[in-house]
Amino acid sequence: MKLLRRTTLHFQQGNSDKIYEVDIVELSTDQHLVNFRYGRTGKTLTEGSKTPEAVAYKKAETIANSLLVSKINSGYQVIQGYDPISKTTIGNAPNTSPVQLRTITTAEPKTRDEKIRARLEKFAQGTRAFTSFNDKKTIGYIDGYSLTRSIWAAGELRIAGLVDALAAVLAGKPTYFGDPKIFYYSIAWALARSRDPQALSLLTSLQAQIPEHLYQFALLQIAPNPEAYLPTWQAVDLPTLHANITRYDQAQGHALYALTPDQQGYFESVVHHQGLTQELNALLAQLTLQDLGHNYLARYLTPATLSRVKLNRAAFPELEAAIDDVLIHKKNAVIEQATKAFKPYFERYQTALARMSWPANMRESERDYAQRGRIDSLWNRGLETRLTQLLNANGIHRSALIEYAKIQEHTGKAISETRLAECYAILHTHKAYQAVAQLVTQIDSFRVYLPYLKSQLSPDIRSRYEKDLSTAFQQLSAQRFIQLRDQAAQQIQASIHAFNQASLGSYALTQIDPSKRAEFLQALTYVKAEGSFNASFRQLYKLAELLDDYEVLARLNQTLELGQTSVTSGVYQQRPFSLNTQIYFKRRMLRHLNKTAKFAPASYPKLATQILLLADDQAEYAQTVAGITPKVFPTLSAVNFILHTHSKHYRPNYQYQWRLWAGKKADLIGMEAHSKLWQQAPDELLHLLQHCKAQWVNDFAYGRLHSHSAWLAKQPLSVWLNLVTRPYENTANLAAQQLLPHLQAADVCQALLSAQFATIRKLVLDQLKAQSFQTSPSLLVQLLSSPYEDVYQLAKDYLYTAQHQYPSLIQRLIQSLIQAPETTQALLIPRFKWLFTHPLAGLTPISAVQLLFQQSEDKLQHFAAELIAQVQGNFAELMPYFELLAQSTDPILQTGAVALLIKLTDAEKAQYLPLMMAALLDQHAALRQQAVASISSIQDLKLQQQVWQLIVPELFKAEPVEGFNADIVKAVQSLTPIYAQIDNDLLWRLMTAQSALAQQVGALILPTRDLTTFSIKQLAMLTNNPTASIRAWALNTLQQQPERIMSEFSEAVRMLDNRWDTTRQQALALLAQLPTAFWTPETVVMVTDQVYVDVQQFGRDLMLKAYQTGDGEKYLLHLSQHPSQVVQQFVSDFLVQYTQNQPAVIVKLAPYFKTVLMQLNRGRVVKDRVIQFLFQQAQQDESVAKMVVNLFTEQALTRVLADRSHYIKTLVELQTRYPNPASVLSIIQPELRAY
Incomplete structure (x- = not known):
């Protein structure tokens, strides 16, 4: 039929x-x-x-x-x-x-698969089976399902008889199925999902209607020989392609607006008039797309050009001013004409206003409004009433006055005829006269907006007075960026296509060769959801769904969730990855999880496991928002859905970002989705425990798996060996409990000692004895190489158990160090350095160091250089390493070469003295310190003398780097045997130099000198040295030579002029031991005549102690000129006693008296004492009186009223007693009047 x-x-x-x-x-x-x-x-x-x-x-x-x-x-x-x-x-x-x-079946389908198959049979019958249509009559429905949706569902469930049902649908020439692309895509997708070889012919017939990548992947699923259908693609460098496409996408993200030809010409004219066209062209020639978003002007323009661009100065600033003045002049004329009818009112108003009495408490702004005639803007009712009365009394119309004031507000500055002529000349110069004249004709009202008129000028004229040169450069640069972006767009399409083909091809290859999967997963990291990668992302995402590839699907889902979305719908175009798109895919993944749980329950834990494994506590997206209790992965919608679906307080917002409700506490226990399915999937839970990277995920898996005690007991030992080293304490403890019965096994012991928690490690450490290490030598190596301090400390205590095998132990430790992770190496190197240089010093075999030198890592080679001196062997055996290290430019490696010099004899060391000294003077501390160690090993006096001669010039220089001086001092300390041979003059130079290093070295050498090496003057000078040890030595030497001190006291007294308090006190104590007979007025004055208070006090005490009759005058004459107030007061104490009735002495003390009397606001006791003394003595001797008159005359102008009156009173009395024609004081006798 x-x-x-x-x-x-x-x-x-x-x-x-x-x-x-x-x-x-x-x-x-x-x-x-x-x-x-x-x-x-x-x-x-x-x-x-x-x-x-x-x-x-x-x-x-x-x-x-x-x-x-x-x-x-x-x-x-x-x-x-x-x-x-x-x-x-x-x-x-x-x-x-x-x-x-076919006839429509009358049997009622029961299962979901049967219902879908029955629906497809109805669709095969044609439109007579349709139950409804959409509004546009383009899609027919049966029981609410379209044909495309039914085919997709059939593919999702892989229903039986799918291929026959699809063949029947196609044979019936279906209609009303909507978009043909989606329809045929769904058929191909369903055929691929069926994995039925019988679908090959049907798929082949649809090749022209479906995308190429889908056709190829479908063939790989259903073809009997899939390798024959493997797509071919060109090998490319994915990282480079990814970088190029990313840069293009970034350029696409910048808003660049194309200029019209007129606009571009205008900006070019602006630059031309500024004389910067050449600089602009050079800038445009250098621009690249990478400059977008950066300060390219500062990068490519010279500083002088950049400053001109930012100056905001027009090429011809006088032109704009001329145009403005011409337009203002015309507008002023229009305003004058418009106000002519109202001006008489305003003049009468001004005349009346001048006679008006202004109200009190009036603001200045109100007065200004009133004077300008803007009485409509007043808010002062009293003033407004008074002005209204004024207008009425003088017959002034209110409206006319206000109108005049409003028009006058538009008046510009006055333009003189001379200025107008200048403006016309400027306009003629720039050929702008006619254009401006045309604008002038348009000014027919005071309301004309002049800036708008100026905008009608030609671009050439406007460009001459344009100030914004920076905008011109930026706009013209934007046009260049648009050109570059358009050029890149033509090239980037090929890159995008190559990237897409390489990604799909690599994925297709994994269907044939599973060993290529790791390579594809690496390539998958370059696929992003945004920008030009979106097409590749969508294709791979749908293919992963097609293949039920949960690992790839989970990775792509996280890429999407973490992607940076663009605006939902741009002004000019629809964005490929908008926020709505991201939300759609998030919802799609949640539907996928729910459908998998419903129709393939055994697969749900597998998909969820792959999603949970990607959550990482160390990632940037693992964040906790301030003020909200714990929220670790807010953007990972799928992770939170799996773990917190049933939480009442921890919920997603409209963007599917999970948040904890304010004021609530997260209910995180038992909130996971489809909990019953997890109870049936202990294998996936165990996989999560073994590989998860998030605390939440670990705790979730631990909580669900902990109840499967019988199942856990059946797990092999290898599972627990892996789990005990996990970074989560509950998981590690669970594994430790399972491993305890097997503690005697070496691998179990090693695993427990590698645990990250001290409580677990302690289970093994408490049971280790010396015999444990003797029976298992490798155990000691393992423990010494442990990153945990408690393990290392215990192993160090049992280091003696390997005392007969130390060299081999070192060799194995070096091998362990090389094999350790980089972070662990940083911990082990200082630990092993201590071991090899202290308990195992000198036992390192050459092979161990050789092994380190063979490594490429710098830190391992540096460690070898630090150990080289500990190697068993002489210098000859290590010569190859010495030459290698000495020729290196690495300071740490050079340190190893210098360290080897210790193994040489002094005669051999002399050959390498330049190397040793270069290391000593180097800026690197490690190199200097090793040089110090090598110098310290020198015993030959001649070689030490050579070292000293090379060090001396460096002693007088400034410290180049911190720590340099300290290392030089250590080197000099090792040269003690030659201290006595060092010249005294050089020693003196060292101690008195400005260099702190020279002083320190001088302090080291100084104790080798006897008492008579330096003079008393030199010793006194050394007591003021910045170096404490030098000061102490000098004082000690002086203390042992009192006779020299007394014989050369004028030099020894220098030690009292000392800024060091402790040293000065010691010097005073030394002088206090001298005999009383030594202290004469001359020596006492030498002591007292110092600036330090404690020394002055010591001098006064000496004066009282050693005073002899007849010494008073000497002390007075010597100490009277001392500037210290304390000494001046001390002098005044015995002034009366030792100078009374001695006019000659008193006259000699005139400078002392003048010093005391000139003090303002201080020394009142001394001043009063001196004034009274001088008045008394002046009454008795004329020579003293003359001195006092001269002295008081100078002081009579003092600001202190009490002193002034005293001076004048004394002068009057002395003038009366000793008349002096030359006196400046004239006594006016009172006038006698007769009444």
Whole structure:
């Protein structure tokens, strides 16, 4: 039986919605039937026939056409098949292949698979099975499901008989299925999901209708020899492609607006008039897309050019001023004409205002408004009333006054005729006169906005006075960026295509060769959800869904969740990865999880496991928002859905970012989705414990797995050996409990000692004894190489157990160090350095150091250089290493070469003295310190003397780096045997130098000198040295030579002028031991005549102790000129006693008296004492009186009133007693009056 023709008609009017189908069926040659079906759309159709018996084709065609015409006349419309009116075929051509005409099954399907299959059978029957249509009549539905959606669901569930059902659908020439691309994509996707080799021919027939990548991956799933269909692609450098595409996308993200030709010409003119066209062209030639978003002007322009660009100065600033003045002059004339009718009112107002009495408490702004005539802007009711009365009294119209004031506000500055002539000349110079004259004609109102008028000037004129040169450079640079971006767009498409093909090809290869999966997963890290990568991302995402590749799907999902979305819908174009797109994919993943849990429950834990494994506590996206209790992965929607679906307080917002409700505490226990499925998946839970990177995930898996005690007991030992080293304490403790019965096994012991928690390690450490290390030598190596301090300390205590095998122990420790992770190496190197240089010093074999030198890491080579001196062997055996280290430019390696010099004899060391000294004077501390060690090993006096001669010039220089001086001092300390041979003059230079280093070295050498090496003067000077040890030595030497001190006291007394308090006190104590007979007025005055208070006090005590009759005058004459107030007061104490009735002595003390009397606001006791003394002595001797008169005359102008009156009184009395014609004082006798 063959269907030759089928026509489908549709009728819809009001509530009537009917279908009518007419078929011509061939039974055999020249035997045909005409059948028909009719009924409501979506319901079961009633069948019938117009031919009770078979007829010829011509007859059958006539009958069918007649039936169709009658129905068309009744209002039916042909929607598919042959139309007898237009004699054309609508829709697909008739199917002439023999088919089995199916009838709608009457059996009621029960399972979901049966329902989907039954629905597909109905769709195969054509439109008569449709129950509804969409509004546009483009998609038909059966029971609310479209054909495309039903095919997709069939593929998702891999229903039985899928290939036959799809073949029947295609054979029925389906219609009303919507977008053909989606329809055929769904068929190919379902065929690939079926993995049925019988689908190959059907898939091949659809090749032209489906995307190439889907066709290829479908072939890989259903073809009997899939390797034959493996796609080919060009090998590319994915990181480079990714970087290039990313840079292009970043350039695309910048808003660049193309200028019109006029706009571009304007900006070019601005630059031209500034004389910077050449600089602009050079800038544009250097620009690249990478400069977008950076300060490219500062990068490519010279500082002088950049300053000009930022100056905001026009090329011809006088032009704009001239244009403005011409326009203002015209506008002022228009304003004057407009106010002519109102001006008399304003003049009368001003005259009346001048006579008006202004109200009190009036603001200045109100006065200003009133004077300008803007009385409509006043808010002062009293002033407004007074002004209204003024207007009425003088016959002034209020409205006329206000109108005048408003117009006058538009008046600009006054332009003189001279200035106007200058402006016209400037306009002629720039050929702008005619253009401005045209603008002048447009000023016919005071309301004209001058800036708007100026905008009508030609671009050439405006560019001459444009100030914003920076904008011109930026806009023209933007045009260059647009060109570069357009050029890159042509090239980048090839890169995007190559990237896409390489990603898909690599994924396809994993279907044939699973060993390539790691390579593909690495390539997958370059696939992003945003920008130009979006197409690759979508294709890989859907392919991962097709293949049920949960690992790839989980990685792509996290890439999407962490992607940076663009604006949902841009002004100019739809963005490929918007926030809405991101939300859609998040919802899609959640639906996928729920569907998997519902229809493939065993697969849900597998998919969820892959998603949870990607959560990482150390990643940037692991964050806790301040003020909100714990929220670790807010952007990972799928992770939070799996763990917190049933949480009441921890919920997603509209963007599927998870937040804890304010004021709530997270309910994180038992909140996971599909908890029953996890109870049936202990393998996945164990996998999470073994590989997860997040505390939440670990705790979730631990909590669900802990109850499976029987299942856990069956796990092999290797599982627990892995879990005990995990960074989560609950998991590690669980593993430790399982491992305790096997503690005697070496691998168990090693695993427990590698645990990250001290409580677990202690389980093993408490049971280790010396015998444990003796029976297992490798155990000691393991413990010494442990990153944990408690393990290392215990191993160090048992180091003696390997005392007969120390060299081999060192060798194994070095091997362990090399194999350790980089972070552990940083911990082990200082630890091993101490071991090899202290308890194992001198036992390091050459092979161990050689092994370190063979490594490429700098830190291991540096460690070898530090150990080289500890190697067992002489210098000759280590010569190759010495040459290698000495020629290196690395200071640490050079340190190893210097360290080897210790193994040489002094005679051999002399050959390497330049190397040793270069190391000593180097800026690197390690190199200097090793040089000090090598110098310290020198015993030969001549070689030590050579070292000293090379060090001396450096002693007088400034310290180049911190620690340099300290190392030089250590080197000099090792040269003690030659101290006595060092010249005294050089020693003196060292001690008195400005260099702190020289002083320190001098202090080292000084104790080797005897008492008579230096003079008393030199010793006194050394007591003031900045170096404490030098001061102490000098004082000690002086203390042992009192006779020299007394004989050269004028030099020894220098030690009292000392800024060091402790040293000065020691010097005073030394002088106090001298005999009393030594202290004469001369020596006492030497002591007292110092600036330090404690020394002055010591001098006064000496004076009282050693005073002899007749010494008073000497002390007075020597100490009277001392500037210290204390000494001056001390002098005044015995002034009366030792100078009374000695005019000659008193006259000699005139400087002392003057010093005391000139003190302001201080020394009152001494001053009063001196004034009284001088007045008394002046009464007794004329020579003293003359001295006092001269002295008091100078002081009579003092600001202290009490002193001034005293001075004048004394002068009057002395003038009366000793008349002096030359006196400046004139006594005016009182006038005698007679009444």
